[in-house]
Amino acid sequence: MPGMTLTEKILAAHAGRERVVPGEFVLAKVDLVLGNDVTAPIAIREFESIGVDTVFAKDRIALVQSHYVPNKDIKSAEQAKVMREFARRHQIDLFWEVGRAGVDHAILPQEGLVVPGDAVVGADSHTCTYGALGCFSTGIGSTDLAAAMATGECWLMVPKTLRFVLTGQRRPYVSGKDIILYIIGMIGVDGALYRSMEYTGSAVADLEMHDRFTIANMAIEAGAKNGVFAADAKTRAYCDGRAKREPVYLEADADAEYEKVYEIDVSQIGLQVAFPHLPENARPVGEARGIRIDQVFIGSCTNGWIEDLRVAAEILRGRQVHGDVRAIVIPPTREIYQQALREGLLEVFVEAGAAVGPPTCGPCLGGHMGVLAAGEKAVATSNRNFVGRMGHKDSAVYLAGPAVAAASAVAGEIASPEDL
Amino acid sequence: MAGRAHKYGDHIDTDIIIAARYLVTADADELAQHCMEDGDAEFAKRVRPGDYIVAGENFGCGSSREHAPIAIKASGIACVVAKSFARIFCRNSINIGLPILICPEAVDGTAMGDELEVALAAGRVRNVTRDREFQAQPFPAFMLEIVEAGGLIPFTRARLQKAGARE
Ligand code: SF4
Numbered sequence: 001m002p003g004m005t006l007t008e009k010i011l012a013a014h015a016g017r018e019r020v021v022p023g024e025f026v027l028a029k030v031d032l033v034l035g036n037d038v039t040a041p042i043a044i045r046e047f048e049s050i051g052v053d054t055v056f057a058k059d060r061i062a063l064v065q066s067h068y069v070p071n072k073d074i075k076s077a078e079q080a081k082v083m084r085e086f087a088r089r090h091q092i093d094l095f096w097e098v099g100r101a102g103v104d105h106a107i108l109p110q111e112g113l114v115v116p117g118d119a120v121v122g123a124d125s126h127t128c129t130y131g132a133l134g135c136f137s138t139g140i141g142s143t144d145l146a147a148a149m150a151t152g153e154c155w156l157m158v159p160k161t162l163r164f165v166l167t168g169q170r171r172p173y174v175s176g177k178d179i180i181l182y183i184i185g186m187i188g189v190d191g192a193l194y195r196s197m198e199y200t201g202s203a204v205a206d207l208e209m210h211d212r213f214t215i216a217n218m219a220i221e222a223g224a225k226n227g228v229f230a231a232d233a234k235t236r237a238y239c240d241g242r243a244k245r246e247p248v249y250l251e252a253d254a255d256a257e258y259e260k261v262y263e264i265d266v267s268q269i270g271l272q273v274a275f276p277h278l279p280e281n282a283r284p285v286g287e288a289r290g291i292r293i294d295q296v297f298i299g300s301c302t303n304g305w306i307e308d309l310r311v312a313a314e315i316l317r318g319r320q321v322h323g324d325v326r327a328i329v330i331p332p333t334r335e336i337y338q339q340a341l342r343e344g345l346l347e348v349f350v351e352a353g354a355a356v357g358p359p360t361c362g363p364c365l366g367g368h369m370g371v372l373a374a375g376e377k378a379v380a381t382s383n384r385n386f387v388g389r390m391g392h393k394d395s396a397v398y399l400a401g402p403a404v405a406a407a408s409a410v411a412g413e414i415a416s417p418e419d420l
Numbered sequence: 421m422a423g424r425a426h427k428y429g430d431h432i433d434t435d436i437i438i439a440a441r442y443l444v445t446a447d448a449d450e451l452a453q454h455c456m457e458d459g460d461a462e463f464a465k466r467v468r469p470g471d472y473i474v475a476g477e478n479f480g481c482g483s484s485r486e487h488a489p490i491a492i493k494a495s496g497i498a499c500v501v502a503k504s505f506a507r508i509f510c511r512n513s514i515n516i517g518l519p520i521l522i523c524p525e526a527v528d529g530t531a532m533g534d535e536l537e538v539a540l541a542a543g544r545v546r547n548v549t550r551d552r553e554f555q556a557q558p559f560p561a562f563m564l565e566i567v568e569a570g571g572l573i574p575f576t577r578a579r580l581q582k583a584g585a586r587e
Contacts, residue, residue: 025560025562025563027562042486046573049573050573050576050577050580051577052580125484125508139508140511141484141486141508141511141512141515142486143486143512143515143516143571143572143573144511144515144572146572146573146576147515147572147573147575147576150576150580151576151579151580155514155562155563155566155572190478193507194507223507225507
């Protein structure tokens, strides 16, 4: 019998099984359940129709005001109210009021609420972000969320696993974003449909936690169920003093079975830009050079980490945002906001002429605080460039990492830092 | 029981299944009246309880709206047979109690209006009109339980009512 992949091991542990194999259905116990201001209100209605008085555990349900923070209109205020009142009624510990709220997938890891070895489900497709910590995490629907809030369980199909072996030295400025855009460009937006994407190889040790979060975050952009990195020294350092529960460190068996193995030499990857309207349209930045833009957004659950803000600030320091460009910088959590404040990064952004917003998803989904008009083009450090994602259906989004985004803000057209 | 096949191609997205302009209602019967409207305006008039939708690859792609399988189920469709399903549509279908089967051969071997019989647990699709039988992957017992309960919410309610299910 072959060994198990990392995802199979975590799922087996949560299904109370010795082993699981791809294609099998399991009812897994989950360590944390997530809902946000868009998905939780629907789930709450469904939860109430189940007819239970209490949630399965009030310290294992996170309800995060992420998307429209502070509320942008009456509808979003009503949604937030439904969630707030549910949280109060059930004395849910993991609810943050505006001021402490922010982007769900940045808050949960930062607060140590997801730890290595966990199984986590959330009614948001980018719940797969936490795979960076060596846990299984995936997006579910609102009905799933309702049932999981009642039982602490979720049905899952054990996915087949694709293995990505990363080797080589990264080039300057090349971040997790460039690596994942390159991979999605290679395998396509359905290249990992239903699959798990497991990352390994000598180059993984060089990837910082924020790079891993970015890579795991975009697993869904290749159609995958989850993306996962086995915990290593960097993961342990990240969890030290942060983890609210005892981590369980697991790794794939040496004889685990993979559906396919991809070998990628990261030294071959340059800065990437994904052209409209699919993340798989990734190309070297050189091919995008000179495209005039109207807006730059630096933030989101993909690239709003403090390290990303540092890269952007380094490029913007002593320079000015181009006169024809609106640059919007949004730290996704209060902690990142404060850290950026202390390091003087926010000052650099404001000095350069960028607008700095409070923690929210905001423009990432065309929600508020930077919505595009017809015909406008934006460079965004977020994860989706679908038709109309950031506003009007005739607007266009180019996805990139923080270095290209900041350089483009200065140049007024898509550029790499070396062009400045 | 036999039903007629309503046959469609690849990549039928959730906007075709139920257009965004109808999302203002959560009423299943109202949704059913507009099911498939932008792809097959006659569907709602033609469909009878016990019929089948037969489609190509990636059925249910696009937005994750649960209204899509709800509209199909409320139309009386007994099962959707496709070459493949989008991941979230697949989850949502099971969760709201709409049976689905993956069977590329049955899709290729069926034309619009053919009479079909589907045995879910066995994963068998019989084309009565052409007298041919196709074998899909059997519907997993676990999923059958959820679908037979009427979806994940009734399934969960029943489980929690059993003493000790919640420990
Ligand atoms: S930042 Fe964007 S991708 Fe991330 S959770 Fe918010 S809306 Fe979704």
